[in-house]
Amino acid sequence: MYILKNYAGLILCLGIAAYPNLTVANSKSSSGTWLDSQIINNPEVIEAQELLNASTHKVNSASQAIYNPNFESSYEREGDDNNYSFGLSQTIDMGDKRSINQSIAQMHHFANQQQLKSIIETKKSQALSALIKWNAAKKSSFIALEQEKQLETLLSIVDEKKSAGILGQLDVEFIYLSLSQTLSNIADYQLKLKNAEIQVQELLPDWTPEKVTLPKEGIGVSNYRVNPEWIDSHPIIEVAKTQWKIKQKQALLTSAESKIDPTIGINAGQNAKENTIGITFSMPLNIRNNYSEDIKASYTESNAAEASYQSVHRKQTFRVKANYESVTTNKKYFERWQSLMSGRGRNSAKLLKNSWDAGDISTSDYLLALNQRADGLYSGIQLETLFKLSEIDFLLSIGQLSKLKI
Numbered sequence: 001m002y003i004l005k006n007y008a009g010l011i012l013c014l015g016i017a018a019y020p021n022l023t024v025a026n027s028k029s030s031s032g033t034w035l036d037s038q039i040i041n042n043p044e045v046i047e048a049q050e051l052l053n054a055s056t057h058k059v060n061s062a063s064q065a066i067y068n069p070n071f072e073s074s075y076e077r078e079g080d081d082n083n084y085s086f087g088l089s090q091t092i093d094m095g096d097k098r099s100i101n102q103s104i105a106q107m108h109h110f111a112n113q114q115q116l117k118s119i120i121e122t123k124k125s126q127a128l129s130a131l132i133k134w135n136a137a138k139k140s141s142f143i144a145l146e147q148e149k150q151l152e153t154l155l156s157i158v159d160e161k162k163s164a165g166i167l168g169q170l171d172v173e174f175i176y177l178s179l180s181q182t183l184s185n186i187a188d189y190q191l192k193l194k195n196a197e198i199q200v201q202e203l204l205p206d207w208t209p210e211k212v213t214l215p216k217e218g219i220g221v222s223n224y225r226v227n228p229e230w231i232d233s234h235p236i237i238e239v240a241k242t243q244w245k246i247k248q249k250q251a252l253l254t255s256a257e258s259k260i261d262p263t264i265g266i267n268a269g270q271n272a273k274e275n276t277i278g279i280t281f282s283m284p285l286n287i288r289n290n291y292s293e294d295i296k297a298s299y300t301e302s303n304a305a306e307a308s309y310q311s312v313h314r315k316q317t318f319r320v321k322a323n324y325e326s327v328t329t330n331k332k333y334f335e336r337w338q339s340l341m342s343g344r345g346r347n348s349a350k351l352l353k354n355s356w357d358a359g360d361i362s363t364s365d366y367l368l369a370l371n372q373r374a375d376g377l378y379s380g381i382q383l384e385t386l387f388k389l390s391e392i393d394f395l396l397s398i399g400q401l402s403k404l405k406i
Helices: 036-040 041-060 097-163 169-203 228-234 235-257 294-342 346-358 365-399
Strands: 002-009 012-013 071-079 081-091 220-222 261-270 274-282
Touching: 012 294, 036 097, 041 097, 041 365, 081 274, 097 169, 097 235, 097 365, 169 365, 228 294, 294 365, 346 365
Parallel strands: none
Antiparallel strands: 002 012, 071 081, 081 261, 261 274
């Protein structure tokens, strides 16, 4: 059963199976961007890439034979006779362990590929989130500085009106109190801006405040819809699923290792001046330990890995649902704020100033209105930030963030 809600003409489907496809408005055909070039040089990404390279060598190694042939020789002197022998022996892989090892190595390689993809997407998410927070801090700091200029201008006007007897000392005190609060806000937003800059520079070493990384219109997602296959193919899900398959193969390997691998050999030599030739055969006797408990343990671990995969898949499915609700809700209220504040941000400041100059409102009311105006602008920045951050989280949860060319 699916629950449908209509928000401003956008149909939101809560059932994960009913999510359609995601549409990205600003996708480009280029294979890489400046942001991508910064991310691939991150130490964590380099570490994951090196582990992937190592797993490639392990795949090649696993394709080789399990057992190498053995060369044997002996020599002894018996009286006047020199006795010697040379031989070759080979252990036979009866359980085809090489094939199983090769499959396990290939699975590890695939898991490392998915792990690399996951780390790249996570780093891209962190970088974009840091840039969004930096932009928000920059906008908030600008509003606070603008408010400081308004109050300083107001102070000079108030001094003139006070000298003319139009305003009293109380009005002046109101302005000083508002200015002190504004200075506190400026310090707070400047600190947030500097911290945000440091966080961005940590993730993007070549970034500078002057560099435009995010487009003004945002990341360009025009619609929020999900293909259920994206969840199944999400790197986190793929890693968990591959780990389960590896455990299944390792259980087969444990069973194969418990089987008896015989060794066959041939030797030739001379004994008492007589030429000799012989065939040897040996095999371990699994009498004292048949390794049945090891086999049981391996299959039990496989069952545990399956449960872990199901748990990861379930958590990711509900994470997508939660992030979908978050991004659509934040988008709704941000767009509503945009509609309410359209053109009012600039006009309201001028209107309030004219009303105060004309004596229609008192100084305390004027200051209160200025603070309310600033709070409204701050709220808009907060709503925009929440929306953009939830947008990043949503794309990360469905494994589609790396497809954005920003």
